[in-house]
Amino acid sequence: EAGVAQSPRYKIIEKRQSVAFWCNPISGHATLYWYQQILGQGPKLLIQFQNNGVVDDSQLPKDRFSAERLKGVDSTLKIQPAKLEDSAVYLCASSLDSSYNSPLHFGNGTRLTVT
Amino acid sequence: GNSVTQMEGPVTLSEEAFLTINCTYTATGYPSLFWYVQYPGEGLQLLLKATKADDKGSNKGFEATYRKETTSSHLEKGSVQVSDSAVYFCALQGAQKLVFGQGTRLTINP
Numbered sequence: 135e136a137g138v139a140q141s142p143r144y145k146i147i148e149k150r151q152s153v154a155f156w157c158n159p160i161s162g163h164a165t166l167y168w169y170q171q172i173l174g175q176g177p178k179l180l181i182q183f184q185n186n187g188v189v190d191d192s193q194l195p196k197d198r199f200s201a202e203r204l205k206g207v208d209s210t211l212k213i214q215p216a217k218l219e220d221s222a223v224y225l226c227a228s229s230l231d232s233s234y235n236s237p238l239h240f241g242n243g244t245r246l247t248v249t
Numbered sequence: 250g251n252s253v254t255q256m257e258g259p260v261t262l263s264e265e266a267f268l269t270i271n272c273t274y275t276a277t278g279y280p281s282l283f284w285y286v287q288y289p290g291e292g293l294q295l296l297l298k299a300t301k302a303d304d305k306g307s308n309k310g311f312e313a314t315y316r317k318e319t320t321s322s323h324l325e326k327g328s329v330q331v332s333d334s335a336v337y338f339c340a341l342q343g344a345q346k347l348v349f350g351q352g353t354r355l356t357i358n359p
Contacts, residue, residue, distance in 0.1 A: 176349030234281045235300050240292035
């Protein structure tokens with residue numbers, strides 16, 4: 135099966151600019167996640183969708199980050215305006231459902247550098 | 250909420266050495282435990298999982314037991330290869346979603 139697709143692979147922007155990331159999950163996966171992975175740390179959940187509804191966005195900095203999953207398939211994550219501390223790898227993942235036993239499948243991530 | 254702590258790295262071993270990476274956790278309810286691996290330049294991949302107490306997961310020569318009595322899981326491999334060089338993450342998946350440890354970087358020298 136095709137894996138989780140993410141683009142772009144790398145992005146360099148200046149602070150206060152905006153940026154958007156795109157994710158296409160595995161076909162048939164109802165649950166989609168966006169994680170932020172800062173260098174040397176484990177991934178941190180930003181937002182979780184079940185189909186096209188938000189299940190958990192408690193750690194999403196909503197003053198600057200937004201995400202949507204139109205039609206319950208592809209998703210975009212936007213940062214506006216970016217700060218230096220947003221430099222990280224942004225990982226998209228999907229799973230068949232949100233049950234405890236359903237493992238996540240990750241994309242290769244987008245490495246964001248904010249200068 | 251759930252939390253996961255991994256042994257500090259980096260860990261450097263010679264090829265064919267025995268590997269142990271330690272993970273301890275605090276949890277409410279009955280989460281499932283996963284080990285993920287991240288090879289250089291790639292996303293995270295599921296390595297193995299254990300869904301209930303004292304379950305043992307195994308894959309690619311790696312094994313880990315989900316020990317609820319000691320709230321720990323130790324990832325082991327009897328003979329590591331250079332290709333095992335990667336970052337290994339312990340994670341709990343429960344009502345509070347998937348929570349990762351900070352990862353342990355493993356380097357295997359030929």
